[in-house]
Amino acid sequence: MQDQKSSSSIFSFKNGPFGFFKQALVFFVPVLLIFALAELMILQIPFNYTITSDYFKNHHDEIEILALGPSQTNSAINPKYLSNPAISLASTAQHHGLDFNILKQTRDRLPNLKYVILELSYSHLELPHNSDNFWKNAVYLKYYNVNAFGRNTYFKDKLIYLSNPDIYSKKLIDHYFIGIKEPNYNKYGFNESDFEGSFKSLDYNETSISKIHNFRINTTTDIDLFTKNTQFLFEMLDYCKSEKLNVVVCTMPLYKTYLKKRNPDILRRRDSILQIISVKYDNLRLFNKETDTVNFSASDFINQNHLNPKGAEKFSKALNLLINREFNN
Amino acid sequence: MLFNSFDFGVFLIIVYLLYWSVGVSRRTAQNVILLIASYVFYGLWDWRFLSLIVASSLIDFSAAKAIFNSNNGHKRKLFLWISILFNLGVLIVFKYYNFFVDSFTELFSLPSSSEGFMIWDVIIPVGLSFYTFQTMSYTIDVYRKRIKATNNLVEFLCFVSFFPQLVAGPIERAGKLLPQFQKVRKFDVQNSKEGLRQILWGLFKKMLVADNVAVVVNAIYASPEDYGSLSLLYASALFFFQIYCDFSGYSDIAIGTAKLFGFRLSKNFNIPYLSRTVSEFWQRWHITLTKWFTDYVYGPLIKNSKRNYLIKTLALFVTMTLIGLWHGANWTFVAFGVFQAVTISIERIPIRYGNRQFSLITYLSKIPLSLTIIYSFTLIMTSCIFFRSDSIGTAIAIIKRILSFIPSENFSFVIGMKILIIPILIITEVSTRFKAYPLEGLEKKIARPLRWLLYYTIIFALIRYAGPKEQFIYFQF
Numbered sequence: 001m002q003d004q005k006s007s008s009s010i011f012s013f014k015n016g017p018f019g020f021f022k023q024a025l026v027f028f029v030p031v032l033l034i035f036a037l038a039e040l041m042i043l044q045i046p047f048n049y050t051i052t053s054d055y056f057k058n059h060h061d062e063i064e065i066l067a068l069g070p071s072q073t074n075s076a077i078n079p080k081y082l083s084n085p086a087i088s089l090a091s092t093a094q095h096h097g098l099d100f101n102i103l104k105q106t107r108d109r110l111p112n113l114k115y116v117i118l119e120l121s122y123s124h125l126e127l128p129h130n131s132d133n134f135w136k137n138a139v140y141l142k143y144y145n146v147n148a149f150g151r152n153t154y155f156k157d158k159l160i161y162l163s164n165p166d167i168y169s170k171k172l173i174d175h176y177f178i179g180i181k182e183p184n185y186n187k188y189g190f191n192e193s194d195f196e197g198s199f200k201s202l203d204y205n206e207t208s209i210s211k212i213h214n215f216r217i218n219t220t221t222d223i224d225l226f227t228k229n230t231q232f233l234f235e236m237l238d239y240c241k242s243e244k245l246n247v248v249v250c251t252m253p254l255y256k257t258y259l260k261k262r263n264p265d266i267l268r269r270r271d272s273i274l275q276i277i278s279v280k281y282d283n284l285r286l287f288n289k290e291t292d293t294v295n296f297s298a299s300d301f302i303n304q305n306h307l308n309p310k311g312a313e314k315f316s317k318a319l320n321l322l323i324n325r326e327f328n329n
Numbered sequence: 330m331l332f333n334s335f336d337f338g339v340f341l342i343i344v345y346l347l348y349w350s351v352g353v354s355r356r357t358a359q360n361v362i363l364l365i366a367s368y369v370f371y372g373l374w375d376w377r378f379l380s381l382i383v384a385s386s387l388i389d390f391s392a393a394k395a396i397f398n399s400n401n402g403h404k405r406k407l408f409l410w411i412s413i414l415f416n417l418g419v420l421i422v423f424k425y426y427n428f429f430v431d432s433f434t435e436l437f438s439l440p441s442s443s444e445g446f447m448i449w450d451v452i453i454p455v456g457l458s459f460y461t462f463q464t465m466s467y468t469i470d471v472y473r474k475r476i477k478a479t480n481n482l483v484e485f486l487c488f489v490s491f492f493p494q495l496v497a498g499p500i501e502r503a504g505k506l507l508p509q510f511q512k513v514r515k516f517d518v519q520n521s522k523e524g525l526r527q528i529l530w531g532l533f534k535k536m537l538v539a540d541n542v543a544v545v546v547n548a549i550y551a552s553p554e555d556y557g558s559l560s561l562l563y564a565s566a567l568f569f570f571q572i573y574c575d576f577s578g579y580s581d582i583a584i585g586t587a588k589l590f591g592f593r594l595s596k597n598f599n600i601p602y603l604s605r606t607v608s609e610f611w612q613r614w615h616i617t618l619t620k621w622f623t624d625y626v627y628g629p630l631i632k633n634s635k636r637n638y639l640i641k642t643l644a645l646f647v648t649m650t651l652i653g654l655w656h657g658a659n660w661t662f663v664a665f666g667v668f669q670a671v672t673i674s675i676e677r678i679p680i681r682y683g684n685r686q687f688s689l690i691t692y693l694s695k696i697p698l699s700l701t702i703i704y705s706f707t708l709i710m711t712s713c714i715f716f717r718s719d720s721i722g723t724a725i726a727i728i729k730r731i732l733s734f735i736p737s738e739n740f741s742f743v744i745g746m747k748i749l750i751i752p753i754l755i756i757t758e759v760s761t762r763f764k765a766y767p768l769e770g771l772e773k774k775i776a777r778p779l780r781w782l783l784y785y786t787i788i789f790a791l792i793r794y795a796g797p798k799e800q801f802i803y804f805q806f
Contacts, residue, residue: 015518017349021342024525027781031788135797156335165792220552 038161042168045175046182048091052189053143056087060109063087065323068099069119072252075306077117079188081316083324084115088188089144091136096229097129098140098148100236105146107243115246115323118236120274121305122251122290123218123266125229138163192309197302199255204298210257215304219263226269233273237281246283246327249274251290253315258304259291285326287319330373332582333536340370344492345589353513360487360510363590367492371456374496378454381419386489388415389464390482393471397478405472412468416461424453428658456496458655462621464489467503469625476504484510493586497579499597499617506594514591524588526768531581533787538754539575540796541747542567550717553727557737561727565710568717570751573601576615581766596765600758605693605701607672607708618655622648638679645677646670656716661724664715672708747794 056063065086067077073090089102096118103116130136132150140146142158149157161168174180184193198215202208240247251274278286289296295318300311307315330336344366351358372379392412396405421429467488470476479485488507494500549556549564556564577598584594595617604610611619630644631637646667653666676689693701711728718724761767771780 017345017516017521020516020518020521021346027784030785034789035792162335166794169793219555 035159035162038165038168038172039159041172041176042161045171046185047171048185048189048191049139049143051185051187052087052089055188056089056106056109056144059085059087060106060111062112063110064112065115065117066103066106066110066113067117068094068102069117069250070094070121070124072121072305072307073117073119073250075191075194075302075308076250076252076312076315077319078186078190078192078309078312078316080186080190081313082320085112086188088190090119091139093130093134093136095124095127095129096232096236098134098136100232100239101148102140102144102146103236104239106144113245115248115327116240117248117250117319120233120249120251120270122254122262122270125226125233125270125273126220126222126266127218127229128225129229129232135164135167190309190312194302195308195310197306197308199298199301199303200308206298209255209298212257212304215258217258217261217304219261219266221263221265230273233277237277237284241281241283244283246285247281248285248287248319248323249277250287250319252305253289253292253296253300253307253311255296255298255301255304256293259293285322287322289315289318330370332579332586333532340366341586341589348590349516353515356513357483359514360483363492363510364483364487364490367487367490367495370492371490371495374455375452381423381454381457382460382490383486385416385419385461385464386486388412389468389489390479390485393468393478394480396468396472409468409472413465416465420457420461423457425654425658432660459498459500460489460495462500462618463502466500466621466625467507470503476507479507479511481511491587491592493583493590493592494594497576497583498615499580499583499595500621501595501617506592509592516591520588520591522772523769524585526771527581527585527588527766529585529784529787530766530768531578531583531585532791533578534574534581534754535578536791536795538750539571539573539578541750541794542571542574542796544796546571546717553723553730556730557735558731558733559737561731565714565717565727565731566706567751569602569706569710569713570754572713572716573598573614574754600762601709602706602755603698603702603759603762604705604709605698606676606690606705607669608676608690610705610709611669611673618652622652622655626651638677641677642674645674649673660721661715661718664721664724665712668712668715672712747796750794 062085064084065079065082067073067079067086067088067090069090071090071092071094074088074092077088077090079086079088089106099118107113130148132148134148137148138157138160140148141153142160147153156162175182183191186192198212199209202212237247274286274288277284295314296307296311300307300314302308330340344362348359348362348366351362353359368379371382389412392408395408399405399408467476467485471478484507487510488501488503491501491506546564546568549560550568553561580597584596587594597616599613599616601610601613604613627644627648630647631641634640649666649670650663651666653662653664653669656662656665676693679686679688693704714727715721715724718727757767761769764770771783775783
């Protein structure tokens with residue numbers, strides 16, 4: 001009855017398939033407008049990808065060092081402390097599969113590239129690579145022009161808000177409604193104010209920190225994955241060799257409670273690979289700081305396996321020394 | 330192309346416009362459009378397996394015609410067996426061969442790989458078990474003279490490959506779906522509205538419930554040894570809702586999509602968590618599969634001994650084991666099926682008291698629903714542990730940990746307030762339990778502005794609170 005009543009309104013449509021289709025279109029117009037608005041608003045927020053992307057566009061001819069890897073690398077390497085022009089395209093949950101995609105697809109745009117920094121954390125080889133549907137693929141495509149989808153891409157693949165509405169809705173609310181200020185990124189896109197975390201909230205008190213047991217650590221072994229990922233790592237290192245690139249494979253500092261919780265089987269297998277690659281590739285150097293509890297204390301960490309900017313400064317300077325010592329002679 | 334993807338939305342719009350633009354009088358043209366669309370839809374998963382679905386269709390089409398046109402009993406049987414053996418052969422080769430070889434070599438400690446039996450590096454074609462069962466039932470029904478064999482190849486190919494239900498059902502019978510390709514489909518605006526509403530409800534179940542709940546289940550089941558009893562119990566209960574919303578969500582989207590083209594598909598779920606008994610659960614869960622096995626396996630097995638409990642129980646064990654195996658080539662699925670068989674057979678044990686005979690089912694039907702739901706849900710959840718675990722050993726270890734009351738140091742709701750989606754789902758479904766799905770016939774109750782507001786709210790929730798996109802679980806079967 002109500003539909004009949006409204007037959008003279010703007011919602012009146014013929015009851016055929018195309019009338020119905022038009023009605024559905026009218027229904028979806030507000031949804032599309034909200035999407036478009038959300039996309040526009042999210043693009044206005046300055047965040048690390050936009051800054052890194054701008055730096056990449058403006059300095060790609062000069063860049064000599066490319067750092068890749070997951071959040072541990074992202075938080076440990078501040079390019080500002082490297083004496084050669086550098087960029088870090090490391091970011092959260094970025095596994096070797098994505099690293100290799102980025103490396104291959106930016107290689108042509110980095111004519112002066114000499115060094116690649118890779119990460120081989122304790123359980124990296126026993127964690128699955130990102131899938132072709134990983135939400136951050138949109139970010140790589142939009143900001144770095146790197147296609148990690150494993151297929152041809154189209155308009156929709158570059159939409160940032162749609163790639164992860166959950167995360168970006170929170171970001172929109174934080175930025176526009178709550179008024180949370182964006183972090184203090186430097187010109188390389190490194191967050192120099194990134195101290196917030198469980199360690200800071202405990203005032204870096206080691207006794208309190210030692211009582212945290214529920215942090216995330218992978219202890220599940222997966223031999224098949226290890227074999228597959230190791231093979232992939234070799235392919236990536238072969239590529240670097242063929243491109244005459246020097247490689248530094250890093251292990252990032254870990255806090256002692258994390259070190260204790262590592263699965264010895266996973267650790268043994270990873271260490272054996274570190275040893276093999278250091279012998280097999282003469283263009284590769286290891287920078288193993290995983291167990292460096294002398295130089296890295298609680299006040300250098302955000303949490304058990306991420307350095308804060310203070311720790312990053314130490315790590316980056318030490319890395320710079322290694323690069324200069326091993327390769328620049 | 331997942332149903333909950335942007336790509337599918339675009340695909341659906343294109344097919345819809347093409348399909349209706351040719352006009353209702355040109356039924357064959359509409360069928361051809363549906364056939365091409367279905368093959369494109371399937372080919373986008375893996376185009377190599379298109380040949381398999383075409384071969385399967387052609388063999389069953391020809392076999393059924395030969396059966397239908399012959400009066401010779403032996404010849405009819407021969408063609409039936411050709412069809413059945415081809416279909417089962419495809420299933421065995423693609424789905425079960427490695428499992429049988431693995432199990433056989435392990436049982437007799439034989440060498441595998443190059444020294445003995447070869448393990449094939451083969452991908453299971455998506456939806457294989459669904460369309461194989463659909464085509465097989467067609468030939469059997471023709472053999473049983475329940476339906477006539479069709480002479481129209483396009484209609485038959487459409488019946489086998491109809492894209493809304495191709496990769497995960499509902500498993501349709503030729504007697505219901507094939508005639509729909511043979512008659513004119515008139516556009517019905519009300520039916521189309523229902524279709525969109527059912528799609529919306531399916532997306533709600535899949536994206537908001539199943540995908541969010543999957544976060545918890547995946548995390549806990551990835552290392553069950555790290556979790557205590559409460560966490561494991563929580564994850565196992567949530568897995569039931571994950572798999573229910575994942576699969577029934579798919580079914581709703583499939584049924585809704587079919588409605589947009591003027592087709593009616595079978596209902597596949599009927600609020601299974603309201604079951605009083607495990608027997609009833611199978612009348613509410615994956616209904617088209619249960620009916621398939623009842624008609625083509627269980628029924629024939631008990632044909633001449635319907636009153637004999639022992640024979641019926643043996644037939645039940647065979648059927649449920651096969652249902653378990655249908656889900657996947659792993660002993661965990663066999664255990665899942667056997668577990669169900671054990672519980673159903675116990676429920677059916679005939680007990681004599683004086684002149685009266687009853688069973689646990691009759692007893693359970695008389696006690697309060699809330700108590701029987703606890704009974705049936707506990708058993709179903711236990712069987713789900715086998716369903717979800719990587720191995721029987723892991724499943725048993727999880728059950729042991731649950732029963733050992735190990736404290737849950739790591740326990741948290743993991744997904745926080747999103748867990749509220751489960752009670753919302755239950756309240757909505759239970760309060761609208763007499764409808765095919767909760768949003769059915771909404772215009773009779775709510776005015777358009779409020780209705781649209783409700784739709785926008787659901788769409789907003791889908792965008793904002795959807796869990797990480799997961800493949801539909803039943804695609805692998």
